[in-house]
Amino acid sequence: MEDSKLPFSRIRCPRGSNPREFTEQAHRASHLIAFAEPEYPARAKTRGIEGTVVLDAVVDRDGAIKEVSVRTGHPLLAESALETVRQWRYCPTTVNGIPVEVQTDMEVKFTLPDSVVSS
DSSP states (O other): OEEEEOOOOOOOOOOOOSSSSOOOOHHHHHHHOOOOOOOOOHHHHHTTOOOOOEEEEEOOOTSSSEEEEEEEEEHHHHHHHHHHHHHHOOOOOTTTEEEOOOOEEEEEEOOTTTTOOOO
16 A cells, blocks of 8 residues: 555544543653744734634644644734744654554644733
């Protein structure tokens, strides 16, 4: 079978009965090889805009971001989230030992330094 004919693999984060078992930080530590923090857009910062931008992405067979688009999020935060995620690099995902492209979603959170975050 040729690699080019492999279908996408849709990866979802496993969730057990204990929601603390799997964290974003644990996922980054085990799969994400290159990670950049987003730059807070000046216009969003001066307006006090915070929030999460959810992106749809395709990670290629080498672990690089191949495609990325905004699903939800404030327009003033979206471009910074896109630019940031384009720099991320993952360990290649394999199925039966063959590298595959992965279609997934990603969240980029923007929180102002002086804001109070509740759990």
